[in-house]
Amino acid sequence: xxxxxxxxxxxxxxxxxxxxxxQYRDYVLVHGxxxxxxxxxxxxxxxxxxxxxxxxxxxxxxxxxxxxxxxxVYAGKMNKMLVEKLQHxxxxxxxxxxxxxxxxxxxxxxxxxxxxNGRKKILRGDLSGIIERVNTQLLKLLLDHGYTxxxxxxxxxxxxxxxxxxxxxxxAQIAVALKAERLxxxxxxxxxxxxxxxxxxxxERVTRDQIEAFIETYARGSMKKKLLAAQEALDGGVKEVxxxxxxxEAPLTKTLQGMGTRIx
Amino acid sequence: xxxxxxxxxxxxxxxxxxxxxxQYRDYVLVHGxxxxxxxxxxxxxxxxxxxxxxxxxxxxxxxxxxxxxxxxVYAGKMNKMLVEKLQHxxxxxxxxxxxxxxxxxxxxxxxxxxxxNGRKKILRGDLSGIIERVNTQLLKLLLDHGYTxxxxxxxxxxxxxxxxxxxxxxxAQIAVALKAERLxxxxxxxxxxxxxxxxxxxxERVTRDQIEAFIETYARGSMKKKLLAAQEALDGGVKEVxxxxxxxEAPLTKTLQGMGTRIx
Numbered sequence: 001x002x003x004x005x006x007x008x009x010x011x012x013x014x015x016x017x018x019x020x021x022x023q024y025r026d027y028v029l030v031h032g033x034x035x036x037x038x039x040x041x042x043x044x045x046x047x048x049x050x051x052x053x054x055x056x057x058x059x060x061x062x063x064x065x066x067x068x069x070x071x072x073v074y075a076g077k078m079n080k081m082l083v084e085k086l087q088h089x090x091x092x093x094x095x096x097x098x099x100x101x102x103x104x105x106x107x108x109x110x111x112x113x114x115x116x117n118g119r120k121k122i123l124r125g126d127l128s129g130i131i132e133r134v135n136t137q138l139l140k141l142l143l144d145h146g147y148t149x150x151x152x153x154x155x156x157x158x159x160x161x162x163x164x165x166x167x168x169x170x171x172a173q174i175a176v177a178l179k180a181e182r183l184x185x186x187x188x189x190x191x192x193x194x195x196x197x198x199x200x201x202x203x204e205r206v207t208r209d210q211i212e213a214f215i216e217t218y219a220r221g222s223m224k225k226k227l228l229a230a231q232e233a234l235d236g237g238v239k240e241v242x243x244x245x246x247x248x249e250a251p252l253t254k255t256l257q258g259m260g261t262r263i264x
Numbered sequence: 265x266x267x268x269x270x271x272x273x274x275x276x277x278x279x280x281x282x283x284x285x286x287q288y289r290d291y292v293l294v295h296g297x298x299x300x301x302x303x304x305x306x307x308x309x310x311x312x313x314x315x316x317x318x319x320x321x322x323x324x325x326x327x328x329x330x331x332x333x334x335x336x337v338y339a340g341k342m343n344k345m346l347v348e349k350l351q352h353x354x355x356x357x358x359x360x361x362x363x364x365x366x367x368x369x370x371x372x373x374x375x376x377x378x379x380x381n382g383r384k385k386i387l388r389g390d391l392s393g394i395i396e397r398v399n400t401q402l403l404k405l406l407l408d409h410g411y412t413x414x415x416x417x418x419x420x421x422x423x424x425x426x427x428x429x430x431x432x433x434x435x436a437q438i439a440v441a442l443k444a445e446r447l448x449x450x451x452x453x454x455x456x457x458x459x460x461x462x463x464x465x466x467x468e469r470v471t472r473d474q475i476e477a478f479i480e481t482y483a484r485g486s487m488k489k490k491l492l493a494a495q496e497a498l499d500g501g502v503k504e505v506x507x508x509x510x511x512x513e514a515p516l517t518k519t520l521q522g523m524g525t526r527i528x
Contacts, residue, residue: 029411043308044308071341071344071345072304072336074340075339076338076340077332080335080361083364084425088423088425089424092365095360096364099351099359101356135435137409160352160353161352162344261483
């Protein structure tokens with residue numbers, strides 16, 4: 001059993017990814033949708049707003065209108081695009097958001113401590129949070145009956161309100177809950193890079209103890225969240241986390257074979 | 265067991281509907297999203313195109329781009345809005361399109377015979393079709409485990425391609441497949457009207473034999489499809505079909521109590 005997360009940035013070849021993935025069995029797919037979200041939200045007159053927390057992580061500020069657009073892009077466009085491609089490739093995929101059957105349950109953040117123009121600020125009304133419980137009963141029910149779950153944020157709060165959650169950390173939580181052996185995170189970069197400008201500078205191996213230092217030194221932007229997700233997965237019992245690229249043919253197979261960054 | 269379809273036209277009060285629905289057990293919900301689709305597709309520069317078939321029924325012309333927007337609005341915005349409201353009301357809802365687990369499987373129309381400017385014309389490339397099979401195994405699996413399915417088009421063709429299908433007829437097919445006793449179709453009109461301009465002119469009772477004549481005489485626009493759906497449901501063994509309004513409080517309860525049009 002493994003969990004694979006496919007990102008939503010520009011340059012990812014979803015057809016090649018699905019062709020590759022369709023050869024595997026016994027996995028859960030988690031996906032992103034950030035570049036589509038940016039494009040569609042901007043067309044709808046509501047471009048995404050990003051904030052930087054005091055701890056240095058970047059996240060999306062999610063008000064109600066943003067959440068509705070988020071649902072459209074992630075649970076509508078991206079999720080059904082992947083389900084259709086998988087079904088076409090013979091995989092009996094079933095697409096679900098974290099709201100459905102309360103698959104991804106958690107806590108809404110009370111307030112976000114951010115840095116704006118160099119100053120600390122408290123931001124309220126953000127519909128985002130942290131996953132604390134994964135409904136493995138429903139996931140196992142589907143897996144046991146031959147369905148392949150294709151999951152996407154948002155999650156749902158204990159009060160029954162949709163909350164935006166980070167996709168990489170969401171995949172890590174699912175891997176932990178399902179006692180998966182492996183978590184594979186594919187994106188438009190080929191792994192953790194020593195030099196963000198040089199795709200040849202992939203760091204091949206990272207140990208658990210190096211993660212925190214590497215978040216500070218090498219990771220930029222969303223790579224920080226991927227390392228944090230890797231840390232959470234390893235601490236929860238997942239044996240290894242692989243970070244790989246998804247721009248060409250057979251991205252999953254190549255990453256499993258050792259291209260990219262291996263964290264264990 | 266009953267199937268309830270809630271429309272997507274302007275004026276429907278989804279909060280009142282969910283408050284009412286949350287009191288019931290053992291049902292499947294099917295929903296529409298037409299007014300939201302029109303609004304969002306227009307904002308995205310791709311307003312819906314409607315065509316009229318030679319037999320007088322109106323339907324949406326669905327090319328690939330329209331289908332993606334359809335997925336965004338129906339499977340993304342509307343489906344997750346209803347799932348969130350139901351979850352908030354304590355119902356363990358699970359939202360699915362017909363693609364997911366091949367719940368709604370069918371045949372893509374080869375070509376559409378339409379009337380344009382009074383002349384017959386053949387239209388190709390339309391990603392729409394007819395549902396021929398409902399995956400009751402998956403629906404029952406979910407119902408038996410305490411989940412309430414919330415379903416939306418599109419369906420999926422035997423070749424694994426998404427196809428747009430009519431929501432009312434989709435609800436009828438599900439009711440037949442699940443051997444439901446009752447199909448309730450709620451929309452922004454209070455039932456079949458003798459005079460489309462007069463909401464007081466609801467026809468209280470329609471028999472199976474009257475349906476065809478009433479499609480010709482009283483039904484306008486989407487009401488024609490609702491009567492066709494009613495006919496398909498009755499012919500498939502559903503005992504009665506109720507058409508009711510969803511603009512005020514307790515729309516389902518009022519319709520079950522006899523407001524609206526009863527077809528049996």
